[in-house]
Amino acid sequence: MNKILELVDKYIVPFVFARNNEPLLFRELLKANKMYDDGLNLEGKIPGTRVRIGRNILVFLVIWHVILLPLSALFHRELAKIDCHLLIIAAVIFTGFFFGTYSIFKAWLVDRVSLKIIKEAWHNHYPHFAYEKHHQQVSRLYGKALDKELPAKEIQLYILDHMIEEE
Known part of the structure; x- marks a missing residue:
């Protein structure tokens, strides 16, 4: 699991997030830390950090297909025998699941980056x-x-x- 998180930090985060190299000011650190501890959404709230939505969707699509394509290849014969009406219902369910997991993925990435920025600023101020x-x-x-x-x-x-x- 640590290997995956290292890959996320090394490749996905710099690709998805636009950041300037300015450290957070003291007041910004306090506000971001309080919001993070209170469990609030920090997307767009940390100065100098912005999510590139298109790149975020692209990364999510790649991850989704890396997981989904092998599963569909594995169960292709069973899926081919299912009634088309059930496949339509399954497609609707998977579409909802796709958008739900995208929201979770985006929130997780924002929290991960926010915590990293807060810890960097913490090291400067405390x-x-x-x-x-x-x-x-x-x-x-x-x-x-x-x-x-x-x-x-x-x-x-x-x-x-x-x-x-x-x-």
Whole structure:
């Protein structure tokens, strides 16, 4: 499974996503981290990152056919004997399944890229705090800072002070 994820990161992600090399600003990191932790859709929400829809569909079609063509070749004789009415119903079901899995694939890819960008920005802004250990704490503190309506200049200090206190 790790091999597949490495291939996705190495070939599919750069092909499907357009990115600039600018790191996220501190405020953008906090917003993206909070949205990611809250389970919200990050497509179009991370600055400098854009999904190329045509390329995403192309990659999905290739993956779909790599899976589907061997299966259809394997079960060709059984499929040829089925009544045409059942095949029409099966085609409708497979079409729905196709579009459903495309949505899942696209959301998974966006989440994967978003997490990668958030971790890169985390390393720039919080080099002394591990992402896996502190991301939920920072998300919670950022939410509190927004509720208190702190100015943008004070949010970083507020979060760092509370992170150090809680350590």
